[in-house]
Amino acid sequence: MNRAEETTAGSPVAGNSTATDSSVDPASFRDPSGFVFWRNGQPYRQVNQVFAADWDAFVASGLRDRLLDRELLIPHEEAPSELSPDGQAWQLQRVEKLEFVSYPYEWTFGELKDAALLTLDLQAAALECGLTLKDASAYNIQFRGCRPILIDTLSFERAEPDAPWIAYRQFCEHFLAPLALMALRDARLGMLLREWLDGVPLDLASSLLPASTWLRPGLAAHVRLHARAQRRYADGGPGTDGTSPGRPRPTMSRQRQEALLRSLRGAVEGLRWDPSGTEWADYATNTSYSERAESAKKRTVEGMLKAAGVTKGGTRPADTRPAGTRVWDLGANVGVYSAIAASVGASVLAFDIDPAAAERHYRRLRADGQAAILPLVQDLANPSPGLGWAGRERRLLADRGPADVVMALALVHHLAIGRNVPLPMLSLFFAELAPAAIVEFVPKEDPMVRRLLASRRDVFPDYTLEGFRRAFATDWDLAEEIPIEDSPRVLFRLVRRA
Amino acid sequence: MFLYIDPGSGSLIIQALIAAIVSLPFLLRNQIRRGVGAMRRVTGRDEESPRTQ
Numbered sequence: 258m259n260r261a262e263e264t265t266a267g268s269p270v271a272g273n274s275t276a277t278d279s280s281v282d283p284a285s286f287r288d289p290s291g292f293v294f295w296r297n298g299q300p301y302r303q304v305n306q307v308f309a310a311d312w313d314a315f316v317a318s319g320l321r322d323r324l325l326d327r328e329l330l331i332p333h334e335e336a337p338s339e340l341s342p343d344g345q346a347w348q349l350q351r352v353e354k355l356e357f358v359s360y361p362y363e364w365t366f367g368e369l370k371d372a373a374l375l376t377l378d379l380q381a382a383a384l385e386c387g388l389t390l391k392d393a394s395a396y397n398i399q400f401r402g403c404r405p406i407l408i409d410t411l412s413f414e415r416a417e418p419d420a421p422w423i424a425y426r427q428f429c430e431h432f433l434a435p436l437a438l439m440a441l442r443d444a445r446l447g448m449l450l451r452e453w454l455d456g457v458p459l460d461l462a463s464s465l466l467p468a469s470t471w472l473r474p475g476l477a478a479h480v481r482l483h484a485r486a487q488r489r490y491a492d493g494g495p496g497t498d499g500t501s502p503g504r505p506r507p508t509m510s511r512q513r514q515e516a517l518l519r520s521l522r523g524a525v526e527g528l529r530w531d532p533s534g535t536e537w538a539d540y541a542t543n544t545s546y547s548e549r550a551e552s553a554k555k556r557t558v559e560g561m562l563k564a565a566g567v568t569k570g571g572t573r574p575a576d577t578r579p580a581g582t583r584v585w586d587l588g589a590n591v592g593v594y595s596a597i598a599a600s601v602g603a604s605v606l607a608f609d610i611d612p613a614a615a616e617r618h619y620r621r622l623r624a625d626g627q628a629a630i631l632p633l634v635q636d637l638a639n640p641s642p643g644l645g646w647a648g649r650e651r652r653l654l655a656d657r658g659p660a661d662v663v664m665a666l667a668l669v670h671h672l673a674i675g676r677n678v679p680l681p682m683l684s685l686f687f688a689e690l691a692p693a694a695i696v697e698f699v700p701k702e703d704p705m706v707r708r709l710l711a712s713r714r715d716v717f718p719d720y721t722l723e724g725f726r727r728a729f730a731t732d733w734d735l736a737e738e739i740p741i742e743d744s745p746r747v748l749f750r751l752v753r754r755a
Numbered sequence: 756m757f758l759y760i761d762p763g764s765g766s767l768i769i770q771a772l773i774a775a776i777v778s779l780p781f782l783l784r785n786q787i788r789r790g791v792g793a794m795r796r797v798t799g800r801d802e803e804s805p806r807t808q
Binding site: 488 | 761762763765767768769773777778
């Protein structure tokens, strides 16, 4: 994976970058062709001298401009080279700051699949220009709204004639293997990417995939036989530069390279997953609300979002981050209330623990062309931690904020009763994410809470409306408290205490 | 080549093998197209399929 990716993906999006004046992104250290650094909260990418010829070839080929025109490459512009932290820049780029950096282990099946297809498209486009994609890291792809985009501008290099695709293995481990596991075994196996940041080992994927994958030529070749080849040649073989002892490096004509890409594309496109049958997939259609209550809740939430300052212009006029208020919809399910937030001008991250609900949400957004919402899979009782080298390459969820407004609708009871998280801890968690919150309290008499308590002892004496008010009063000032018509539930709009 | 990731020896070999195999149908198709094109030219019917190479 390259630095650009990590750099941009590391902290730029997260808003509360730790960079003060100028600092190299903690995720940007692997690729010697350049690195990402932060300066006054703005991400930059340096092209190192050693990569100058490849960078110039990329630009001269016209590929960069075409990718920018098609919005497949992160926008960037040349910056004064004197900003270079080490004075060794061939070129500096001022890179568009992402709204949020998400990670592959937070993506839905469809998001990972779309990122995979984009990567193959990029390699195909590169081949046409005499270039090649020198890495195929899933971390080089980010989402702007629901659209995948390459964030590493240093991913292209001049192709050597008849050279195999150096990033083939990485593509299979970052994309194909986890997609196959998600589609054919269990969508929750996407979380393997959280454990294996360099991609799911192919021998592991092979051992987990159903035996029937031997009958799928793409998977049989690119995962199963690939895993065997890795094992067989684990002690070395052809050198990538043809200089090592043993066999010379295999060669591949342009025609064969294109055939390989077609085969990979076929394998990826052939993976389908029906997002149903999980715990929450049909939750939105199986709620306990009456129509009147649901409609009242929608009206109230919209009013609270507006009162919280949600507009296209952002809540803070001096905000230097991308325009638009950032709303984090926690427990978004299929995104009913995310859509309301987007409709009043917010850019929304819609988190849900259930891969099926998030996938359905993503598919609908893609179909509708809605660009202001990104669904992500997230277990809020075990949110994405800091991972990778020194635990700083992939950042903790809370470090990638803050949001402007956090919404927790029909969520508190799942965490407080379903996961035994005390209300004061919930209050503190929300307060770490945003300065404003819209929270729904679902009392014990609600059918959904009764269901949660049906098979267990009620050890939650403080889980009452008064207990909720008391717990949240530590971190928040109450701005509004509105009971939902025709329902025992109550909506709170809260403002974090200074 | 600005190599900074490990392409893997086995991965290089298997991709070359796979690529050789999956390119065969396209190679065959092109050969058939050429053959058909040549035959049509011989029989004077090439104008019926202007896309034939």
